[in-house]
Amino acid sequence: MGVSDFPDAFKETREAKGVCPFNDQDDPVAMLLRFKDVRKSAHDYKSFISEAAPGRIVIPSEVNIRDTRQIPFEVDPPEHTEYRALVEDWFKRPLDSTYEAGLESIILLELEKVLKKGSCEAISELSLPIQSRALTLLLNIPLEEAETWISWGTHVFRSEDSNLDADKASILYDYIDAEIDRVIAQPDDSLYSVLLNSEYQGRKMTKEEVKGVLVLTFAGGRDTIINYLTNTMAYLAEHPEAMDQLRNNPTLVNTAIEELVRYFSPLTHMGRVVAQEKEVCGHEAKKDTRISLCWASANRDEAVFENPNEVVLDRKMNPHVAFGFGTHKCLGATHARQLMKVFLRVFTQKVGKLTVVNAMENIEDWGEHQRKVGFDSLEIELNPIK
Amino acid sequence: MAKITYITKEGESMVFEATSGSLMELAVKNKVPGIDGDCGGVCSCATCHVHVAPAYYEKLEAPSEIEADMLEFDDNVNEYSRLCCQIPVSDAVDGITVSVAN
Ligand code: FES
Numbered sequence: 467m468g469v470s471d472f473p474d475a476f477k478e479t480r481e482a483k484g485v486c487p488f489n490d491q492d493d494p495v496a497m498l499l500r501f502k503d504v505r506k507s508a509h510d511y512k513s514f515i516s517e518a519a520p521g522r523i524v525i526p527s528e529v530n531i532r533d534t535r536q537i538p539f540e541v542d543p544p545e546h547t548e549y550r551a552l553v554e555d556w557f558k559r560p561l562d563s564t565y566e567a568g569l570e571s572i573i574l575l576e577l578e579k580v581l582k583k584g585s586c587e588a589i590s591e592l593s594l595p596i597q598s599r600a601l602t603l604l605l606n607i608p609l610e611e612a613e614t615w616i617s618w619g620t621h622v623f624r625s626e627d628s629n630l631d632a633d634k635a636s637i638l639y640d641y642i643d644a645e646i647d648r649v650i651a652q653p654d655d656s657l658y659s660v661l662l663n664s665e666y667q668g669r670k671m672t673k674e675e676v677k678g679v680l681v682l683t684f685a686g687g688r689d690t691i692i693n694y695l696t697n698t699m700a701y702l703a704e705h706p707e708a709m710d711q712l713r714n715n716p717t718l719v720n721t722a723i724e725e726l727v728r729y730f731s732p733l734t735h736m737g738r739v740v741a742q743e744k745e746v747c748g749h750e751a752k753k754d755t756r757i758s759l760c761w762a763s764a765n766r767d768e769a770v771f772e773n774p775n776e777v778v779l780d781r782k783m784n785p786h787v788a789f790g791f792g793t794h795k796c797l798g799a800t801h802a803r804q805l806m807k808v809f810l811r812v813f814t815q816k817v818g819k820l821t822v823v824n825a826m827e828n829i830e831d832w833g834e835h836q837r838k839v840g841f842d843s844l845e846i847e848l849n850p851i852k
Numbered sequence: 853m854a855k856i857t858y859i860t861k862e863g864e865s866m867v868f869e870a871t872s873g874s875l876m877e878l879a880v881k882n883k884v885p886g887i888d889g890d891c892g893g894v895c896s897c898a899t900c901h902v903h904v905a906p907a908y909y910e911k912l913e914a915p916s917e918i919e920a921d922m923l924e925f926d927d928n929v930n931e932y933s934r935l936c937c938q939i940p941v942s943d944a945v946d947g948i949t950v951s952v953a954n
Contacts, residue, residue: 720892784894
């Protein structure tokens with residue numbers, strides 16, 4: 467097995483039972499593993515709500531480390547609809563060609579640095595700086611600001627020895643509070659200002675609401691994008707033929723980014739709180755308990771995907787749920803997709819030979835399941851195309 | 853060469869001609885509002901949902917199971933709903949009118 471193989475951790479349980487109980491800090495979760503159950507429950511926002519105590523739908527739960535509600539993620543319709551409409555256009559800006567060009571120059575610059583050296587640790591020297599610098603485009607703020615975020619490391623809430631690190635979370639919160647105050651004093655054309663000037667239900671957004679959107683923007687697209695980029699590099703290193711195909715057939719990039727995000731599923735699952743008792747896949751979901759929508763398992767469901775454990779770069783029909791599904795589907799998906807697209811294009815045009823020298827896997831523990839989601843470190847050697 | 857008419861949510865008609873690709877690709881290329889085509893046409897985003905004019909709906913091949921499942925959960929679905937990334941441009945759709953659903 468190569469380092470770019472990401473086994474399907476849930477196969478047996480998905481087929482035999484479809485639901486798996488998992489204990490999360492004494493607030494248990496029933497993980498839904500089948501594609502159809504996941505999609506159906508994601509769609510049913512009235513039975514399975516997101517508007518619970520802030521942090522409760524995230525797994526591991528963040529109830530103990532934050533009370534800022536992430537917006538629009540932890541709000542349900544009808545309020546959700548209005549919040550989401552406020553930010554929707556802004557989060558579609560990545561489709562503009564100037565935005566795309568901005569991403570391209572960020573990626574090129576980072577890649578050229580490591581190509582000069584000939585080797586690097588892919589997370590700290592490529593994925594993290596690319597993700598952080600790309601975020602300045604989404605927020606519409608100066609590129610230099612990314613240096614601060616890079617210094618925080620890969621996770622906003624996690625540290626080496628703890629899955630939930632309150633001290634780390636407060637660094638982010640204090641930072642966002644200070645930025646909001648700064649922009650109030652000196653308005654600019656950043657996302658902060660746009661939000662501070664937005665009207666929700668006929669009144670200005672509060673500082674707390676603005677913070678809620680920004681916390682989500684920082685946290686939601688961090689380790690997910692980092693995992694996607696790093697895993698993609700591992701894949702390309704072990705599949706030189708894919709490098710050639712992508713180089714010679716640029717349109718392949720469109721299906722390739724969707725297939726890689728299906729295969730890697732950078733976010734394993736997301737929880738919901740049961741508002742109305744309901745049976746799902748033989749499980750009695752009791753009021754005020756939690757279920758989770760396991761995107762990673764759904765994306766390997768043989769009932770839907772042919773050869774689910776193979777990467778098929780030109781997969782035509784690919785109804786994956788790697789960006790979630792329904793009302794709460796990922797707000798940052800447009801940015802993520804554009805970043806993935808440009809990354810694949812630039813990377814395959816610039817890099818010739820690519821080898822993995824050393825890899826440390828990042829394995830998540832979900833009860834009886836161990837899931838590989840990415841790497842803690844990935845050392846690579848790479849040479850430019852002559 | 854097929855002539856395709858898109859009716860936007862605002863009620864505006866946008867008419868384009870093409871010989872290949874899908875109705876989603878043509879719409880995205882011409883920036884038809886409401887058709888984003890986020891997933892590039894692999895049937896995973898439903899940002900290309902349209903209502904096909906009834907006379908043409910019947911002429912098209914029926915949606916695949918994957919497409920039908922996707923539509924089942926989308927907003928504003930009606931009996932003429934399609935994901936236009938799954939409708940190829942061809943002479944068969946010459947003159948078709950589709951309305952943006954979301
Ligand atoms: S473009 Fe995504 S489903 Fe049609």
